[in-house]
Amino acid sequence: MEIGAKIVQVKSCLSTNDMAKDLALSGEKEGTVVISEEQTQGKGTKGRSWYSARKKGLYLSVVLYPPHPDISLLPLVAGLAVSDAVFSSLGIRISLKWPNDLVWKGKKLGGILCESAYSGNRVNYAVLGIGLNLSHGMDDFPEEIRDQAVSLKLISKEEPDEKALLGNLWQALSHWYGEFVHGKGDRIISAYQEISVLSPGKKVTLDTDRGEISGIYRGISPQGGLILESGGEEKTYFSAEIKAVKGSKKEG
């Protein structure tokens, strides 16, 4: 299966994920990608919007039909692929902040938003959405996020070669999605941990559906959950956000 063999390119859309979902529902073949120059209602998580300036960022979604219903590793697959593609293109190693942020020196470079639909326990389709800040200058970011955001252009001091980056991205996505399809979750987890902003033993505060919880980070579970030791007990979290990391070099 080759991701990026077919690309649907549009100038503008509400959200590439919604377009990809419509394609999936109409039976589009697996691996087809939707790319838009801008998103007018780009989605973040929890119904938040994703700032999607025209021609500044990369906004794309991939149509997938996962062969097994446990698809919790897909956000990690997407993060790994973007990190590899950026490294191949620019020699810059970006980090991954569990579960779905792409960061560089603590600043946000992009994010992953995957969506899927199940009929009962059967997965109908999944769309893998990637947003990456490409050629934003500082002034292109809204003032309120300026100190927390970064683009590839701001990092490398030159205009990124989007075509080369995309070529590398299709290759990396095909590779990591292939690992997922073939049940090589352990390889995905270990590669993810290599470039995670967290390293085992760090003190982490999570914002979870049960409230804020602090503890010691112990790694990523086989299903992609974050393992936290708190009060002498290890627990795996699947729905949470990292609120704070204490003493992490990669994060600062």
Added chain:
Amino acid sequence: MSAKIDYKEIKKLVQFMEEKKLSHFELEIEGLKVKISRNPSPLPPPESPPVPQEPEESEGNESVEPQEAEPEKGKNNLIFITSPMVGTFYLAPDPSSSPFVEVGDPVEKNQTLCIIEAMKLMNEIESEIEGVLEEIYAENGKPVEYGQKLFAIKPLS
């Protein structure tokens, strides 16, 4: 390892309870607990096709625990939708929207019932059948486990 129980065995237990006219039954083996209660059905089920109705308490309907034994069809022909993953259960697409479904609503095949979020992966759970939503078991914004019962749907046919 804890003991397992499958649907067939639960069915046998229910039949046993019916034969003996028991209303309550509890069983515990190696850490596995099964609790079944039933209210004897006073009337045979109506012949006419069901129409959307107010939720009512189970009538001749056994509630079976634990949830590991994935329930498919209840005595009342209810179809249960279970969670395909561990995550957070959302009844609406975002906090400002109205819920996808409410108890008593007619439900179409492939209609979205809820979203389960895990690792920021938003999974829409659709109904496999057409019917009426009889029950919502999970709570909005709360964690759900793999295999946990989320909804009961009464099929149209």
